[in-house]
Amino acid sequence: MLSSKNVVFDVVGTLVSYDHLFDALESRFGDRFGELGIQPKLLGCCWLETAEREYTYLSLSGRYVTFHRVFEGLFYRMLLYAGIEEPRKFASPEDVAWLVGEWRKLDLRPGAAECVKKLRDAGFTVWCFTAGDLERVGGYFERAGVEMPAANLLSCDSAGVAKPDPNAYKPVLEKLAAKSGAKPWFAAAHMWDVSTARTVGFKGAYTTVLESEPLHDIFGDMEVVADSLPGMADGIIAAEG
Template structure:
């Protein structure tokens, strides 16, 4: 079926980088972590990946909680699982965690993110967002980067109380955009392959960027309509695909 000129983006991890979080962990705990043989980036990555899993598990079990609450609550558990840290709450103080969470509110756009959005808009596409993060925080990321993003085009899983990748999280926006565009199918774009894969199963066209995960494991997640290593390149391929179909 023909695709429409609507692209729904995941935001955090896709257009927005985690680098400021990892750098904050390094600034606050880096020397202590390295003394235990733990790279600050590894702690940050394990914390983020586990939070995404537990957020999803809570959602599918009927106990939906906002992602940021899940993320913050898991910090000491993940720290204690790093190995060698017997008392995580003595190793890192509440003030340390508060500092890191404050910096988490100030994540920045990936290189090429603004160009990606602009390329699509210049080609006549309407850009949307479906995020697990709270709308105020995500809206602040765009505002800080100087990227105009209409509030009505920014949606959070918090509103429906269903987290991605539950297919029910994608369907309301999919149905809205499909009906409004005469049955044409909108795009979903992300740097999380599980996210694009689920969106495709829900009915979206899928665009995947390897900027975060590096490898496109299509043997696990299935084929995508578009794959590229950069955000601007992904936008160009969406535009080209639209022109050919």
């Protein structure tokens, strides 16, 4: 039987930082971006946010495509949005392939390993639910030296339903609640993510490490809000009693 205490984490953006991608953009295009007044981090954020939107819209319209394909395919559109009139002359297919390769090398956030350890030491089973492919996401933990059993990694790809469609979260909730007999937690640094998980029955824990402002007036309340990953773990442990 599963532990009666379970926490499901979003991975990329929450336990994993985007910073390596921003550094890769700076490394590949820094001088040329500088000449055009383009900030690598801002372009990277726009690329990620647009990919999340298009990935979700495709899913909602019944045409699920893996996030990886959407993310890679949108890079030239991002250059156009940034003001580059001929994106395919500015960046080669090899440039895009290299960037996507670096995206697969993202690092865990400071405090992520401590957060996971605190929860496990307190008797929680830690799960991950991601829009990413399991091989890539598992690699983030492996390179960081943090054990994350393959059985505890769950992906939207399995059912072909993207977060934040409530139907993406329901099978995860039902699996954990049925086997453990208790209400599990969902933890994320994306307020849209954890707030939707709460609508289907999860308890919610949110950290401001990515977005800074919770915007409760838009997304609603949360059982735990903390300004760090270890702090979020402490809040979950205290709330569980």
